[in-house]
Amino acid sequence: MARLRHPKLGDQLNSLGEFIAAQRRAAELTLRQLAEQTGISNPYLSQIERGLRKPSAEVLQQLSKALRVSSETLYVRAGILDPEDHPSTTVEMAVLADTAISERQKRVLIDIYTSFVKEHERNDAEQRDVQPHEPTV
Numbered sequence: 001m002a003r004l005r006h007p008k009l010g011d012q013l014n015s016l017g018e019f020i021a022a023q024r025r026a027a028e029l030t031l032r033q034l035a036e037q038t039g040i041s042n043p044y045l046s047q048i049e050r051g052l053r054k055p056s057a058e059v060l061q062q063l064s065k066a067l068r069v070s071s072e073t074l075y076v077r078a079g080i081l082d083p084e085d086h087p088s089t090t091v092e093m094a095v096l097a098d099t100a101i102s103e104r105q106k107r108v109l110i111d112i113y114t115s116f117v118k119e120h121e122r123n124d125a126e127q128r129d130v131q132p133h134e135p136t137v
Contacts, residue, residue, distance in 0.1 A: 027067055034067070
């Protein structure tokens with residue numbers, strides 16, 4: 001089985017910066033607003049978005065909270081975590097990463113999905129409780 005090559009550091013930083021910028025725009029935040037929310041300087045945040053700086057895990061954590069994306073997603077994009085060990089395939093992560101919808105729309109979709117999951121879990125639990133038990137011999 002052939003192993004995928006990891007992108008070069010410069011490519012990773014550009015991809016990370018582009019992702020952060022896309023998430024910021026999807027959240028309808030200006031660069032200045034995101035800087036204020038995270039406590040990261042406006043020039044430094046601009047350099048991160050342009051792929052000129054590699055942010056620390058702490059900075060990525062602050063950005064993940066403000067942008068409402070998982071820190072794990074940002075760590076993988078920054079090359080801190082191995083993507084093979086941390087696949088980002090959850091519905092919530094996909095919705096949060098989508099730049100075509102607003103933050104309010106993302107929250108509504110996630111709430112609906114969560115309610116479906118809870119309903120499914122309740123149905124599964126009810127079915128387990130109703131299942132006839134086989135007699136033990």
